[in-house]
Amino acid sequence: MLSLFSSAGIGELGIKACGMDILLSNELLKNRCDLYHENFPETESICGDIWDKEQDIIDKWKSKKVGAPFLVYATPPCQGMSFNGLGKLLAEIRAGRRPKEDPRNRLIIPTLRIIKKLRPDWVLFENVQTMQDTIIRTESDDYQNIIDYIKDELSPDYLGCAEVVNCADYGIPQTRVRLITIFTKSEKGKRYFKKHGSFLPPRTHSEIASGTLKNWVSLKEAIGKLPYLSAEKGKNECPNIKWHVVPIMKPDKFWWVCNTPANETAYNNQCVKCGYDKTPRHGMCMEDGRHQSRKDTPIFCAKCGALLPRPSMIDSKTNERRLIRGFDSAYRRMSWEVPSPTLTQNFQYEASDKKIHPDQNRVLSVYEGMILQSINNYNYSFTIDKKPISRVMCCEVIGESVPPLLIEYACKNILKIDGAYEKM
Ligand SMILES: C[S@@+](CC[C@H](N)C(=O)[O-])C[C@H]1O[C@@H](n2cnc3c(N)ncnc32)[C@H](O)[C@@H]1O
Helix, strand or coil, X not given: CEEECCCCCCCHHHHHHCCCCCCEEEECCHHHHHHHHHHCCCCEEEECCHHHHHHHHHHHHHHCCCCCCCEEEECCCCCCCCHHHHHHHHHHHHCCCCCCCCHHHHHHHHHHHHHHHHCCCEEEEEEEHHHHHCEEECCCCCEEEHHHHHHHHHCCCCEEXXXXXXXXXXXXXXXXXXXXXXXXXXXXXXXXXXXXXXXXCCCCEECCCECCEEECCCHHHHHCCCCCCCCCXXXXXXXXXCCCECCCCCHHHHHHHHCCCCCCEHHHCCCCXXXXXXXXXXXXXXXXXXXXXXXXXXXECCCCCCECCCCEEECCCCCCEEECCCCCCECEECCCCCCECCCCCCCCCCCCEXXXXXXXXXXXXXXXXXXXXXXXXXXXXXXXXXXXXXXXXXXXXXHCCCCHHHHHHHHHHHHHHHCHHHHC
């Protein structure tokens, strides 16, 4: 198979586990390519922008003289399509800092050109759910829904669809909702699709167990037995478990987090001096038709006037202490009872959405991130030239990766549908 936008090849672990050979890959960033090479030394990897490398990718594949790829796996970046990305994008457009078009959403154009030249049996795209609502400027300067564009470009030879998938429904301890788009030109595949309308395997888990469906895997089940850590010097790392490490928090932030009860945000913390617990909580309000965080949430106790352990700072202009602006999902503890929320590249930033450990004073460790993304089920080395990569890079590649278990299930089903298991 051929992997486009391969990053460090984490999703590809699931493809390899199915017994497929990854013959060629393409990725923009040199450090991702280096990490990829460490883990897939047998794969030829083309490092650079797909717009520039398009012909190179086609030529390199053809020079292998193996015929058409069985599968092209393409996972373009999602920032332009994600809810977060979209919100940020709209704000930037409103402020006149960004053009109305995100060039990242047009990466599908060279991707489809490569697919049409190499004519794989199967194509698998992974992206955020909002991909299905994304409008792009096509090669002929029309504006079209990206999924319709894929369908139009691949028809009439290919048949398939985009499907919304929650990783938790496949036993991955994370409610990561994604769009899996699969198309095929295999006759068996097309027959299967006409009958079933989907290429995905049946889900195995559900929010509430019923029949053969098991309960979602909770955060407690996934990481509840790992050794205790704290975001303080000397307590932030476990010597016996590689990557079970968290960043050290600044003292003020650590104080806010220490005083945050289960399932709460530091924005609702109450007085630690007099114990008064009725100072108004943080909340949301509507402004310009959009949800905004409240700006008037008190930071001093309504009874004794003491500073509350809520996110606040000294304003450099007024020299006075003020609330740090933020939604009440920021500085919020995750819940033990449910799977983790979607892991992103900033899963170790306490100020980001629901990033605080359920009952310890820290964010998730890198190792916990690996578990929640199902990477720990596979052999993967976070090293370049045998030296460990930085913690920050490790979080970046975990956050931008596709859970390999999801890809393994999807690819196993493709192989089953195609009867390709017998051929292997
Ligand atoms: C979502 S990540 C890939 C995830 C990975 N395939 C997996 O399964 O875990 C998207 C990758 O696309 C890369 N990328 C972004 N723009 C690109 C471009 N113009 N050409 C090639 N790769 C690009 C990014 O650097 C990033 O590593």
